[in-house]
Amino acid sequence: MNSGDALTLELPKITRSTLALYAGASGDHNPVHIDSDACTAVGIPDVFAHGMLSMAYLARLLTNYVAQERIRSYSVRFSAITPVNSTPSCTGTVVKVENGLAHLDLTVTLPDGTVTLQGSAVVTAN
Template identity: 70%
Template sequence: MKTGDSLPELQLAGISRTTLALYAGASGDHNPMHIDLDVARSGGMDDVFAHGMLSMAYLGRLLTNYVPQERLCSYGVRFAAITPLHAKPTCTGTVTKVEDGLAHLDLTVTLADGTVTLRGDAVVAA
């Protein structure tokens, strides 16, 4: 692992209503903005949209595809935009620095139109 290395991209299938319902059940996050069209429209949205934490979970999968979970020292994100229904997120990561046995990574979730929905960072044991 060295500065400039890219993690193998994680390309995801389109976010479906089924994906959102399954995530709501698994996570316990039943916020109706993510699963009820009428509630989403009453909030000014065209349709339901993905849970931010679902995108964070996808980035977590990107990380643990790259290194075993026990090597993960820290992980954090900033939510930048919503992920609409049917969007196909792509998770990417780059090693920005390696020192003292630790690799620092920049992480991103991007949609096909270039919208960045999540930015994150992680530190892993190198």
């Protein structure tokens, strides 16, 4: 990895089926992710993706480029929801490489430019 290297991962549309499957796999059955009526009852227009689903996709971006055992740290901050039927994309940029470690900035973005997740990672450079 070299400073300036770019990583990308295009994702499929986040459907209701995606959310139901993730809820089952993760055990997170919070109604805001799977029940439209529960959402409208509390003033939310529709269901939205689990934040941890976006975090998992961002981790997939990393593991598409480096083996899991090379990841030394990974952290994120959630900044917006991912609405159902949106198609987010994941990107990463190597911001520096020093002492055998590559430092990356990571982002999940919706097609309209909304950033839903920002993070960073440190991986072994080779």
